Amino acid sequence: MTSSNGPVLLDFWVSPFGQRVRITMAEKGIENEYKEEDLFNKSELLLKSNPLHKKVPVLFHDGKIICELRLAFWADFSSKTYECGTRLWKLKGEKHEAAKTEMIQMLKLFEAELGDKKYFGGDTFGFVDVAFVPFTS
Ligand SMILES: N[C@@H](CCC(=O)N[C@@H](CS)C(=O)NCC(=O)O)C(=O)O
Incomplete structure (x- = not known):
């Protein structure tokens, strides 16, 4: 779904849920690619990766999609x-x-x-x- 090898975070800058992930990654020193989502015009990536809720954050890593706990x-x-x-x-x-x-x-x-x-x-x-x-x- 993403072309990056490392973790990719699909997020919206002010999202408190996204900030939890960003803080955790920063604390653990995990580098990741950041993709800003437009919540008023949701991307295909968001719709496909979190089809039920269509919400950020979504973390992509090792072929896995992690969202909504x-x-x-x-x-x-x-x-x-x-x-x-x-x-x-x-x-x-x-x-x-x-x-x-x-x-x-x-x-x-x-x-x-x-x-x-x-x-x-x-x-x-x-x-x-x-x-x-x-x-x-
Ligand atoms: N249970 C979700 C909540 C995520 C959530 O509510 N994200 C908001 C941004 S803070 C969102 O994507 N809203 C888009 C919408 O409601 O359409 C989680 O823990 O990740």
Whole structure:
């Protein structure tokens, strides 16, 4: 997604969330390329790398995309499938149909996030897999 070898931070200068990342990187002495995002005209890079929230900061490193405290976010999102699934089996008619549409959208987001990877974190079974797998039943 980016051509740089080192970490690349996609951010907006005044973002407090971005500043956390910048302060941490500075404290740890990690050099990175900085890309300023225009939040009023969001880039393809932002839309593709954080498709659900479309927010900065996004950190790219070693082919990985890190945003929204990503693993915690996906673990939390997996719990939301339960709430939606509950509506699926409890409700009828239009509300059932709405829950069905929502569930399909959620699963598509999971599918896009998993991509060709074996597990959510890459090659090893991890936190998000443990969080999500029980809900597939
Ligand atoms: N939970 C996110 C929050 C990030 C966030 O809210 N970023 C704001 C900038 S400070 C943003 O990108 N807003 C764009 C929008 O709301 O469209 C994180 O921890 O990174």
